[in-house]
Amino acid sequence: MSGGDLPLPLPWLGVVGEVPSLDGPSLAHTPAPVVIAKDLVAPAAAVAPPVAAPIARSATGVVERARNWWREKRKPHKRPGSGIPARKIIVALRNSRRVSQFSFLFLFLFLLVRTEFRGSFSGGATVRMPYPVEGFLLADPFVALMTFLSSHTVYRSLWWSVGMVAVTVVFGRVFCGWICPFGTLHHFFAWLFPNPKSGTGGARRVRANMTHPYQNVKYYLLGAFLVAAVCGSAIGGLFDPICISVRAIGLAVLPAISYVTGRGLDQVSQTNIHLFQQGSDVTRDALVATVLQPKQYFFHQTWVIGGLLFAVLLANRWIPRFWCRALCPLGATLGLIARHALFGMEKDHSKCTDCNLCLVDCQGADSPQGGVKWKQDECHMCLNCETACPEDVIKFRFLPNRRSATLAQDGMDRRKVLVAAATGAAVLPLARASDTLDSNYYDRLIRPPGSVPEREFMERCIRCAECMKVCPNNALHPALLESGIEGLWTPILIPRIGYCEPTCVLCGQVCPTGAIQKITEEQKLGNPVRHVEPIKIGTAFYDQGRCLPWSMATPCIVCEEFCPTSPKAIWVEEVDVPDRNGHMVHVQRPHVDPQLCIGCGACEKVCPVQDRPAVYVTSVGESRSRTNVILLETTNYNRS
Amino acid sequence: MIRGGKSLAVLGAAGLTAKLAFDRGGWDLGASTGVREVRDYHRSDRGGPSDFVVARGTATTAPTALVEQALAALGGMGRFISRGDIVVVKPNIGWDRTPLQAANTNPEVVAAVVRMALDSGARKVIVTDASCNDPGRCFQRSGIWAKAHRAGAEVVLPAEHKFRSMRLGGEVLDEWPVYRTLIEADKVINCPVAKHHNLAKYTAAMKNWYGTLGGRRNRLHQSIDVSIADLATFMRPTLTVVDGIRVMMRNGPQGGNIDDTQRMNTVLASIDQVAIDAFGCTLIGQRPENLPYLRMGQERHLGTMQWQTLRPREVAVLDDGSVERRALWVPEGEDPAAVAFALNHARRPMVIT
Numbered sequence: 001m002s003g004g005d006l007p008l009p010l011p012w013l014g015v016v017g018e019v020p021s022l023d024g025p026s027l028a029h030t031p032a033p034v035v036i037a038k039d040l041v042a043p044a045a046a047v048a049p050p051v052a053a054p055i056a057r058s059a060t061g062v063v064e065r066a067r068n069w070w071r072e073k074r075k076p077h078k079r080p081g082s083g084i085p086a087r088k089i090i091v092a093l094r095n096s097r098r099v100s101q102f103s104f105l106f107l108f109l110f111l112l113v114r115t116e117f118r119g120s121f122s123g124g125a126t127v128r129m130p131y132p133v134e135g136f137l138l139a140d141p142f143v144a145l146m147t148f149l150s151s152h153t154v155y156r157s158l159w160w161s162v163g164m165v166a167v168t169v170v171f172g173r174v175f176c177g178w179i180c181p182f183g184t185l186h187h188f189f190a191w192l193f194p195n196p197k198s199g200t201g202g203a204r205r206v207r208a209n210m211t212h213p214y215q216n217v218k219y220y221l222l223g224a225f226l227v228a229a230v231c232g233s234a235i236g237g238l239f240d241p242i243c244i245s246v247r248a249i250g251l252a253v254l255p256a257i258s259y260v261t262g263r264g265l266d267q268v269s270q271t272n273i274h275l276f277q278q279g280s281d282v283t284r285d286a287l288v289a290t291v292l293q294p295k296q297y298f299f300h301q302t303w304v305i306g307g308l309l310f311a312v313l314l315a316n317r318w319i320p321r322f323w324c325r326a327l328c329p330l331g332a333t334l335g336l337i338a339r340h341a342l343f344g345m346e347k348d349h350s351k352c353t354d355c356n357l358c359l360v361d362c363q364g365a366d367s368p369q370g371g372v373k374w375k376q377d378e379c380h381m382c383l384n385c386e387t388a389c390p391e392d393v394i395k396f397r398f399l400p401n402r403r404s405a406t407l408a409q410d411g412m413d414r415r416k417v418l419v420a421a422a423t424g425a426a427v428l429p430l431a432r433a434s435d436t437l438d439s440n441y442y443d444r445l446i447r448p449p450g451s452v453p454e455r456e457f458m459e460r461c462i463r464c465a466e467c468m469k470v471c472p473n474n475a476l477h478p479a480l481l482e483s484g485i486e487g488l489w490t491p492i493l494i495p496r497i498g499y500c501e502p503t504c505v506l507c508g509q510v511c512p513t514g515a516i517q518k519i520t521e522e523q524k525l526g527n528p529v530r531h532v533e534p535i536k537i538g539t540a541f542y543d544q545g546r547c548l549p550w551s552m553a554t555p556c557i558v559c560e561e562f563c564p565t566s567p568k569a570i571w572v573e574e575v576d577v578p579d580r581n582g583h584m585v586h587v588q589r590p591h592v593d594p595q596l597c598i599g600c601g602a603c604e605k606v607c608p609v610q611d612r613p614a615v616y617v618t619s620v621g622e623s624r625s626r627t628n629v630i631l632l633e634t635t636n637y638n639r640s
Numbered sequence: 641m642i643r644g645g646k647s648l649a650v651l652g653a654a655g656l657t658a659k660l661a662f663d664r665g666g667w668d669l670g671a672s673t674g675v676r677e678v679r680d681y682h683r684s685d686r687g688g689p690s691d692f693v694v695a696r697g698t699a700t701t702a703p704t705a706l707v708e709q710a711l712a713a714l715g716g717m718g719r720f721i722s723r724g725d726i727v728v729v730k731p732n733i734g735w736d737r738t739p740l741q742a743a744n745t746n747p748e749v750v751a752a753v754v755r756m757a758l759d760s761g762a763r764k765v766i767v768t769d770a771s772c773n774d775p776g777r778c779f780q781r782s783g784i785w786a787k788a789h790r791a792g793a794e795v796v797l798p799a800e801h802k803f804r805s806m807r808l809g810g811e812v813l814d815e816w817p818v819y820r821t822l823i824e825a826d827k828v829i830n831c832p833v834a835k836h837h838n839l840a841k842y843t844a845a846m847k848n849w850y851g852t853l854g855g856r857r858n859r860l861h862q863s864i865d866v867s868i869a870d871l872a873t874f875m876r877p878t879l880t881v882v883d884g885i886r887v888m889m890r891n892g893p894q895g896g897n898i899d900d901t902q903r904m905n906t907v908l909a910s911i912d913q914v915a916i917d918a919f920g921c922t923l924i925g926q927r928p929e930n931l932p933y934l935r936m937g938q939e940r941h942l943g944t945m946q947w948q949t950l951r952p953r954e955v956a957v958l959d960d961g962s963v964e965r966r967a968l969w970v971p972e973g974e975d976p977a978a979v980a981f982a983l984n985h986a987r988r989p990m991v992i993t
Contacts (some may be wrong), residue, residue, distance in 0.1 A: 119776030119797070121789035125738050127777060262801065284801045294775070294799035472774040501774050503736055503781070548862065557839055558858040562772070566896035572838070588839070608859040 081355055081390035090396065094383045097177060101184040108136055108181035112250055113291055115469045117506055126521070129509055132157065134466050136181070136242045137512040139164045141337075142222075142330040143243075143462055146236050147513045149229040150459035155514035165337060172341035173334045176324060177363060177380030182241035183324050183331075187363060187382075189313045190320035202360055208320055209362040211375055215325045216413075220420035222332035227424030232455065233486055234513070235427065237462025239329050244309065247465035247489065251299045251478065252306030258292045299468065300477035300494060324380070325365050335377035345374050345386075346400035352393045358385035368394055427486070436484030441628060443618040445482050446493040446538045446599065449500055450508040450519040453624050454483070460515035463489040467507035467516055473498030475601070476507060491516075493537065495601025495617050500537060502564040502600055538599025539621040539630065540569070540592045547614035549587035553579040557588050559603035559615050569596035570603060594621060594630055676809030680876040681828045684722065685911060688715020692910040692950035694919070694968065694983065697957040701905055703885050707752035709955045709963055710881070710909040716760075720878045721827055723761035728768065728825040729753055729793065730877075731784055732832045732848055735894050736773040739783050742886040742901040743894055745833040747787035749883040749907065753831055754791040762827075768796040769851045770803075770819050796821050803854035810870025812863050817854035823875075830877040830913065834884045834920045836892030836900075840864050841930055842921040843893060845880045845913040846872040846937060869936035872913055876942065880916050882908040884984075887923050906984065914943030915950055922981040929977075948976050954983070 079085065115133040137143055144161035148154055164175055176183050225236030237243045261284075268280040288294050299305075315322035324331050345368065352370020362368055366378035368385035370393050386394040436442060437454060448467055451457055468476040468491055475498035478489040491507070493500060505524055508516040519535065526534030540559075548554040563570040572588035579585050592615075599617050607613035621630050695710035711717050721727060731745035739747055750767060757765045767788040771778040775797045779785040785795050796802075803817035822828065832848035839861055840847060849871035850857060860867040884906035891900045904923055910916040914937040918928040928934050928945050938945050952968035968983075970976045 117774070117776050119780035119785065121780075121785040121795065123780045123785075125781050125783075127780070265801070281801070284799075288799050288801075294797065296800060472776065501736060501777060504774070504777065554862050555839065555864070556861050558861045560838055561861070561893060564894060564896060566891060566900065568891060606858045608856065608862070610856070 079390040080357065081353055082392075083390055084392045086387045086389070087395075090383055090386045094387050097382060100178045101187065104179045105181045105184045108245065109249070111135060112246060112469065113254070115246075115250065115466060115510060116293060117470070117472050117504075127504065127506070129470070129506065133470075134464070134510045134512045135160075137246070137462075137464055137466070140240065140242050140330060140512075141165050141168075142240055142333040143237065143464075143512065145333060146225060146229040146234055147460055147462065149226060150232055150234050151456065151514075153514075155460070155512070156518075158512060164334075168334050168337045169341060171343045172338040172376060172379060172381050173331065173364070174381045175334055176328075176331050177382040180241060180324075180330075182245045183321070183380070185245075185313065186316055186321045186323055190316040190363075193317040193320075205320070205361075206356045206359040208318075209359045209365050211365050211367045211372075211378065212325075214319075215365060215378060216416075217326050218328055218332040219335075220416055221327060222329040222336075223417055223420040224424035224427075225329055227421045228427045229459075231425055231428040233428050233431070233458050234460055234462050235458075235486060235488075236329055237464060238488065239327060240462060240464070241323070241328055241330050243462055243464040244312075246469065247463065247478070248305050248309035250469040251302045251465055252309065254292070255297045255299065255302070256306065258296055261287060261292065262296060295474075297474045298497060299474075300492075300497075301480045302478065304480075305478065305489070321363055321365075324363075325378070338379070339377045341376065343381075343396065343398050344376055344400040345379070346395045346397060347374060348393050348395075351391045353391055355390065357388040357390065358394060361385075361388060431484055431486035434484050436481075437486075441619070442482050443620070444492070444494075445479070445487075446495070446601070446617060446619045447622070447624065448476055448491055448493060448507040448516045449524055449535050449537050450505065450517045451537075451624055452515060452517060453626075457490070457515050458486060460513040461487075461490045462513055462515075464512065465489070465491075466510040466512065467491050470506045470510045471498065472504060472506070473501050473605075475500055493601065495604040496613060497605075499562075499601035499605040500599075502598070502602075533623070534565070534598050536598045536621050536623045538601070538617040538619045539594050539597045540599065540601070540603050540615050540617050542590065542592065543612070543614045543616065546609050546612065547590070548608070549577075549589045550614075553577045553585045553587060555585075555587050556608065557590055558606045558608060560588070560590055562602040562606045564600060564602060565596050565598060567596065569593050569598070590615070597621070675807065677806050678874055678876070679823050679828070681825070681878040682876050682911065684720075684827075685878070686715075686719050688719045690714055690951045690953040691912060692915055692919070692947050692952040692968075693908070693955060694952070695907045695909070695955040695957065696983075697905040698959050699903060699905060700959060701957045703746055703748035703883075703907070704752040705957055705961075706885070706905070706907040707749055707881060707909075708756065709957055710907045711756055713953045713955050713965060714879075714909055714911075717756040718760045720829075721757050721760040721762050723763075725757075725762045725826040726824075727757045727762040727765045727827045727829060728822055729757065729765060729788075729829045729831050730822060730848060730851060731767065731769060731883075732851070733769040733775075733778045733782050733784055734772045734851065736777040736781055737895065738781055740886070740898050740901070741895050742833060742835065742888045743892075743896075744778070744782040744784065745831055746883045746885045747783035749881065749885065750784050750831055751787040751791040751793075753829055753881055754788050754793040757827075757829065758792050765793040766796055766821060766825065767793045768798065768819070768821050770798045770854060771851075798854075800854075808870060808874045810866075810873060812866045813853075813860070813870040813874075819852050819854060822852050827878040828875070830875075830880040832880075832882055833888075834882050834904075834908075834923050835888035835895070836890050836924050838892060840868065840933065842917070842924055842926040843868075844882045844920050845916050846933055849875045865932040865936060868933040869940060869942075872933075872937055872942050873940055877913060878911075880908075880910055880913050882916055882920050884908060884920065884923050889924050904984065910947075910950065912943035912947070912950055914938055914945055915947040918945040918977075919947045919980050922977055923984050925981065927977050946976065947980075 111133045117127055138157045138160040141161040141164050144154060144158045167174060228235050265280040265284050269277050312323050347370055349370045356369055358368040361384035363382040364378040364380040366375040368374060386396055475493050476491045477494050479487050479492045482492055483490060502525060503521055505519050505521060508518045522532055524535050526532050544550040548556040557572055560568060560570040560572055570590050570592055572590050574588055576584040576586050601617045603615045604613050604617050607615050620628055622628055690713055693710045693713040695706040697706050731750045733744050735743040737743035754765045779797060788795050798819060802820050804820050805815055806818040807815050830845055830848055832844045834844040837843040846868050852875055884904045886901050887904045888895045888901050908916050908920055914934055918934050921928055921931055934945050937943055948970040954966055954968045956964045970979050
């Protein structure tokens with residue numbers, strides 16, 4: 001309205017309907033001037049009350065503007081260049097890709113939230129997950145390949161990943177563009193960060209989405225991880241996108257959300273206003289019944305895991321889908337398979353006008369533009385390029401013509417591949433020559449029940465954190481350096497935070513790679529009738545100087561009360577001891593029977609000596625090890 | 641002028657905040673204040689023919705029948721429950737154990753109490769407990785969730801936010817987080833299981849109130865008898881129904897082995913939580929004098945250890961389903977505990993005529 005030189009049309013001065021609109025033809029047909037004119041006529045004729053007029057007028061103005069905005073929005077965007085519209089099938093496929101991404105992200109989050117035991121009135125005495133909550137990991141070819149190379153087996157449902165390989169052979173990396181929940185998160189953040197409305201946004205995005213050499217890094221990483229796997233370490237799980245999603249969202253994001261909502265609603269409760277308190281209770285009940293857990297979960301060192309997720313999502317600010325393009329070893333695995341996929345892009349280079357519209361929303365940075373070779377192994381099959389192309393250059397089809405859209409040489413440096421492989425091979429001896437595994441075993445390295453021996457555990461554990469998420473007592477935690485650098489974020493049991501629930505076998509059930517075997521309740525608890533030995537994960541010890549009955553003439557034995565074995569591994573000695581005044585106090589002094597103790601840590605969890613408990617569990621005596629034992633009768637080198 | 645006004649406003653706001661949120665400091669900031677709280681749900685008792693009932697059956701008697709007979713002998717559930725009441729039934733769902741291991745209340749007993757409360761016109765019956773092991777497992781594997789749900793109860797699992805700090809003002813328990821679901825009710829029915837406890841020797845009714853507390857309950861054991869008495873002082877139920885269908889005789893309170901349990905086919909019901917424990921301890925061969933918390937309860941006027949003063953009645957459900965009822969009577973000069981023991985350990989339901 002600042003234009004002073006051009007007088008604005010004043011509708012009420014002219015004849016209604018004859019004033020040409022300056023806003024273009026679409027406005028000329030709107031009934032707006034008519035209404036305004038009526039409003040002005042009305043007070044003069046004293047028909048309508050005078051107050052109603054301005055209200056009606058402003059309301060019509062809003063409706064008017066909304067309608068115009070809607071019409072503008074519905075008008076088909078004029079495509080630049082020749083303006084050839086995208087094929088309907090491609091637009092439909094692009095839309096289905098969006099639906100698919102959303103659905104799979106939702107499915108992933110749903111399964112993650114359901115990776116817990118809540119109990120139900122319909123459940124019986126046997127507790128299992130009703131469906132495979134770890135499904136995404138089972139369909140992960142990188143996990144399958146890595147653990148196959150390290151353990152020479154394909155553990156149970158990991159064969160699902162063959163299905164994903166088949167899909168990739170036909171359609172290319174659709175997993176990355178259509179399914180991967182971590183990829184969808186990156187897609188979303190990459191869309192969120194570079195503001196498309198900023199002046200140079202388009203050019204910046206075109207530059208960012210061109211193929212860069214850093215995209216080869218993921219292949220070097222893949223090489224290093226696979227060689228490390230051959231040498232016996234599944235350390236590549238640290239970089240698997242599904243593992244990261246479960247680990248970071250399950251152990252960091254969800255507990256953090258729980259913490260924030262809990263504190264917030266506590267504040268609301270403390271207002272002491274009844275209505276607010278009730279609202280807070282209802283909200284909390286609803287959240288606990290759906291997404292959050294009934295108690296706050298805490299995880300060892302989880303800020304590192306959460307911080308890394310934050311960092312890698314933030315990286316999208318500078319390089320869109322930095323993770324997927326540069327680091328993802330699963331993407332690299334699928335890329336290697338996708339090189340010869342049946343479905344692919346065909347380019348008519350002669351028609352290309354170098355408008356670069358295809359690059360604005362390119363996800364994989366796979367060179368869709370004309371004049372260069374398309375990199376099929378980088379393409380996420382998002383179909384944004386063909387939807388955007390106004391010149392009929394790009395066409396996706398089965399068995400594309402390789403002459404116009406040639407499979408690119410990957411430009412990888414053979415020397416660098418060798419360096420990567422050597423790095424992978426070097427990881428293991430360096431880690432194992434450190435003292436942690438064979439010589440100076442950390443006494444608190446308590447593995448979940450049903451875990452395989454430590455070396456095999458390293459071959460199988462992909463650090464996906466499913467076991468930690470499912471543990472009902474918050475007992476399992478990502479290790480930092482407890483089992484050496486090689487064991488980063490593998491599960492350890494910290495009894496002080498939570499003990500191992502004796503009848504629970506859920507960690508083994510959700511473990512996708514068999515690092516924790518799928519045991520039954522009978523195998524875990526033992527059955528003397530059928531001569532089944534219980535599975536021990538450690539042994540409890542007393543710190544008598546801190547124990548109330550042992551050193552402070554005070555009755556206690558909560559440890560004995562919670563000891564779940566039958567007969568109890570903790571037995572008590574009835575004694576009368578003098579207090580400092582010489583009065584005799586009757587106390588029960590607890591002792592551990594190492595034959596019966598299963599190391600569940602219930603005693604350590606409930607010991608009232610708060611900071612450093614008077615009873616604690618160490619890993620010695622664990623069933624899985626033939627050497628980490630105390631008693632002669634359990635030392636059996638011939639035991640399988 | 642405007643700038644001056646703004647500075648004055650900032651200064652005023654800062655001063656006001658400092659005035660309102662002034663903290664004098666000092667050491668005993670966290671000390672509890674306020675009046676001592678007591679939850680007495682027993683006030684609306686209409687009275688009945690008896691205040692203490694022992695119902696005994698045989699191995700084939702359904703627990704439901706025993707509960708029904710016991711309540712009938714007390715004067716019916718209608719004596720305790722009014723139309724429109726919100727009733728909380730508090731079983732022992734402390735442990736991840738199955739019904740055969742008898743560490744939790746028998747699910748049939750809980751379901752029977754729920755059904756009878758609903759039949760007496762209760763608007764809502766809530767079944768809940770603050771478990772020791774993972775609550776989901778305890779509620780599901782004890783069978784109580786299924787049975788109580790089918791009987792029409794609302795089964796509520798404990799969650800952190802359902803506890804609120806309260807002033808109990810007991811001898812050892814001053815301020816503790818209390819499970820709100822349990823105390824936000826019109827009537828509370830205590831429904832424990834009788835069992836051995838290695839520290840407290842025998843536990844049922846009074847010790848069941850451990851389930852009202854959150855926080856680190858493990859410290860209560862240093863003075864377990866006073867803690868039990870403190871809790872029973874705080875919670876005074878409308879009615880207590882003790883499950884003695886299968887009783888854990890040793891390795892309590894958790895057990896884990898069916899060999900530790902014995903089938904006793906008994907249900908006790910009373911308005912007096914001290915008397916019912918004084919009688920019940922003979923189920924596992926204990927004597928009331930050995931349980932200091934009973935004496936404390938009596939001294940605090942929570943009830944009486946002399947169950948024979950409560951017009952006790954015995955109901956025997958025989959194999960053929962017939963029911964025999966009689967007044968329980970302790971002969972002059974005889975030890976009530978010995979009489980109770982003889983009653984509890986008779987091989988068959990005994991009716992002395």
